[in-house]
């Protein structure tokens with residue numbers, strides 16, 4: 001065991017500064033990843049997402065779902081959601097990535113991209129309901145897609161491919177200094193399921 005660094009040696013920070021992003025590669029075997037992919041497609045309560053952008057309500061083609069330890073309320077893109085209770089598969093995956101990362105998570109936002117036509121625009125996940133500088137663990141199943149980071153000041157970009165059964169972790173001040181996105185692409189016509197495990201905190205209590 002390395003007493004000075006609890007991360008496996010193969011992990012390096014993909015960002016040159018102002019944040020930490022570690023790509024663990026495939027953390028789930030191909031056969032388990034296939035099983036989780038099919039199971040998540042069918043067992044999750046997928047809904048089209050609603051966002052309010054420039055005062056207009058937009059219904060996304062991408063589907064989303066939100067699960068957690070309790071009925072948290074979570075606000076993003078000007079809409080408020082309430083978490084559903086964990087399914088067995090989600091709890092198994094949460095345990096797996098908690099062990100891989102030595103972090104803990106209390107909720108998961110899931111995204112279903114039906115094909116490469118669907119993506120997610122530049123954003124950061126520093127919403128007020130999230131633990132400040134908390135880790136976000138992102139598991140991917142299904143189609144491989146490109147994922148990119150852009151520094152908010154320098155506009156420098158970094159990108160990588162998120163593989164079937166892979167884990168990406170963003171932590172430290174990443175959300176304050178970098179945007180990320182899942183670019184749409186004509187090259188992909190299969191679905192991808194993404195799970196982002198997060199830590200929600202009740203900021204209304206501490207700030208009262």
Ligand SMILES: O=C(O)CCC(=O)C(=O)O
Nearest residue numbers: 109111120125182194196
């Ligand atoms: O689909 C992904 O890999 C990322 C999704 C994402 O950035 C988010 O849900 O905040």
Ligand SMILES: [Fe+2]
Nearest residue numbers: 123124125180
């Ligand atoms: Fe995000």
